[in-house]
Amino acid sequence: MSHPSWRKPAGILMILLIIFVWAVLVASASPWIGALPALIQGVIYLVAGIAWILPLKPLLAWMETGNWRR
Numbered sequence: 476m477s478h479p480s481w482r483k484p485a486g487i488l489m490i491l492l493i494i495f496v497w498a499v500l501v502a503s504a505s506p507w508i509g510a511l512p513a514l515i516q517g518v519i520y521l522v523a524g525i526a527w528i529l530p531l532k533p534l535l536a537w538m539e540t541g542n543w544r545r
Contacts, residue, residue, distance in 0.1 A: 486538035490531065497527040 501523045508519050533543045 480538075480541075482538050482541060486534055489534060493527060493530060493534075497523075
């Protein structure tokens with residue numbers, strides 16, 4: 476019988492931390508972003524809404540395998 480890995484709870488906490496930090500950064504930039512035209516704001520928020528996902532691939536690989544690369 477294998478023991479549960481500590482990597483999954485640690486990884487979940489890291490994911491939540493990444494989301495929190497990213498949300499604070501984007502919210503901190505909102506006064507400057509809000510001064511831009513609406514179309515540019517939309518593009519910036521769309522990119523910001525997707526960009527936080529990029530660090531998750533190696534983090535998820537680490538959670539599953541213990542290695543940062545598969």
